[in-house]
Amino acid sequence: MHSVRVNLKKQTDYSYNIYIGNGFVKNKIQEMASTDKTVFVVDSNVYNLYTELFKNADCYIYDASEKNKDIDYIKKILAYLKSKNLHRDDTVVAVGGGITGDVVGFAASMYMRGVSFVNIPTTFLSMVDSSVGGKTGVNFGGVKNMVGAFYQPDCVFIDIDFLETLEHEEVMNGFAEVIKYAAIFDKDMFYELKERKELKGKIFLADLIKRCCEIKADIVNQDEKEKGLRKLLNFGHTVGHAVEADSLHSIKHGYAVAIGMYYETLFAVEKGLAEPKVADELKEILLNFNYEIIYSVKRANTFTESIKSDKKASGTGVTIAFAKEIGKGEICNEIRAEELQKIVFSS
Numbered sequence: 543m544h545s546v547r548v549n550l551k552k553q554t555d556y557s558y559n560i561y562i563g564n565g566f567v568k569n570k571i572q573e574m575a576s577t578d579k580t581v582f583v584v585d586s587n588v589y590n591l592y593t594e595l596f597k598n599a600d601c602y603i604y605d606a607s608e609k610n611k612d613i614d615y616i617k618k619i620l621a622y623l624k625s626k627n628l629h630r631d632d633t634v635v636a637v638g639g640g641i642t643g644d645v646v647g648f649a650a651s652m653y654m655r656g657v658s659f660v661n662i663p664t665t666f667l668s669m670v671d672s673s674v675g676g677k678t679g680v681n682f683g684g685v686k687n688m689v690g691a692f693y694q695p696d697c698v699f700i701d702i703d704f705l706e707t708l709e710h711e712e713v714m715n716g717f718a719e720v721i722k723y724a725a726i727f728d729k730d731m732f733y734e735l736k737e738r739k740e741l742k743g744k745i746f747l748a749d750l751i752k753r754c755c756e757i758k759a760d761i762v763n764q765d766e767k768e769k770g771l772r773k774l775l776n777f778g779h780t781v782g783h784a785v786e787a788d789s790l791h792s793i794k795h796g797y798a799v800a801i802g803m804y805y806e807t808l809f810a811v812e813k814g815l816a817e818p819k820v821a822d823e824l825k826e827i828l829l830n831f832n833y834e835i836i837y838s839v840k841r842a843n844t845f846t847e848s849i850k851s852d853k854k855a856s857g858t859g860v861t862i863a864f865a866k867e868i869g870k871g872e873i874c875n876e877i878r879a880e881e882l883q884k885i886v887f888s889s
């Protein structure tokens with residue numbers, strides 16, 4: 543038998559920059575729009591709020607929702623790129639929240655086997671989380687993010703001025719992920735945030751976003767395909783996804799992750815894996831920012847199914863991430879789903 547090794551890592555450099563600031567994106571968009579080599583796909587709400595940014599730009603207006611995070615929209619976007627004669631050396635730019643970035647990144651990965659992709663995230667969640675790390679995709683067969691690709695952008699422009707029009711609920715939806723980063727990676731950030739009551743100030747927000755991007759970038763550099771370290775980012779997500787499903791998605795992702803972080807910590811404490819103090823401190827910071835942390839399950843079967851079918855669940859059990867102490871994340875494998883959910887059912 544012959545064997546040929548295709549050593550891709552050494553030949554391809556996927557590095558890119560994330561620029562974070564305020565008031566700079568207008569020029570960037572106009573610059574890119576002035577060539578016929580760039581096509582924009584813009585969240586419809588963002589387009590309506592910031593129409594003047596896109597004058598002279600070729601824009602596909604995308605009505606972003608989980609329902610439209612769908613393979614049919616990939617086809618529509620690809621058809622639009624083709625109608626604009628976009629070539630292999632040209633660029634697709636996503637402007638919108640995490641849904642838009644995920645969908646457009648996936649379309650960019652497919653068009654002519656991959657064209658340049660620039661991401662301009664406009665929600666807090668997409669600024670601190672989804673625009674970093676190269677996961678793209680759509681929902682399929684009723685399963686979230688079932689079909690997709692790892693496809694890194696050429697660069698990311700984060701302009702915090704977009705946050706001025708974002709509803710408070712959406713800001714807090716993203717902020718839960720910030721608390722997650724702090725709890726598992728950055729003790730100083732955790733205690734700094736714990737002293738705060740609100741998220742105001744451009745310098746503060748830009749610093750916070752920068753720190754979150756650094757943390758996520760650092761993890762993704764070490765484990766792009768989620769074989770190990772990247773699993774830490776799932777803190778709060780196993781129970782969180784079950785809460786989302788159980789509430790029929792009336793509870794937004796970040797709010798569900800806040801609940802999930804609390805219960806997964808209670809579980810880790812009960813198992814002797816985490817210091818009891820972690821649960822108290824997490825509770826305090828979540829309540830400071832007005833997150834609900836107690837959840838009463840309405841559809842036990844749905845909840846159980848979600849815990850069991852979680853992407854991280856292997857044949858031998860469920861994997862959760864937790865903070866052993868504040869700032870120090872760890873993974874625990876082979877948990878019995880029944881044991882984990884008991885902690886929620888009995889609260």
Ligand SMILES: NC(=O)c1ccc[n+]([C@@H]2O[C@H](COP(=O)([O-])OP(=O)(O)OC[C@H]3O[C@@H](n4cnc5c(N)ncnc54)[C@H](O)[C@@H]3O)[C@@H](O)[C@H]2O)c1
Pocket residue numbers: 585586587588591606607611638639640641642644664665666667668671672673674675676677678687704705706707708709712715
């Ligand atoms: N790729 C990843 O690594 C990753 C990580 C986390 C989440 N995600 C995905 O991200 C998605 C959630 O992203 P999201 O929370 O940004 O949701 P979203 O894209 O649906 O945006 C939320 C809402 O805010 C509106 N909006 C966007 N920018 C605005 C602005 N500046 N002003 C006013 N309104 C604005 C949108 O129109 C939408 O109604 C999920 O589908 C999730 O699967 C991906």
Ligand SMILES: [Zn+2]
Pocket residue numbers: 719779795799
């Ligand atoms: Zn999340």
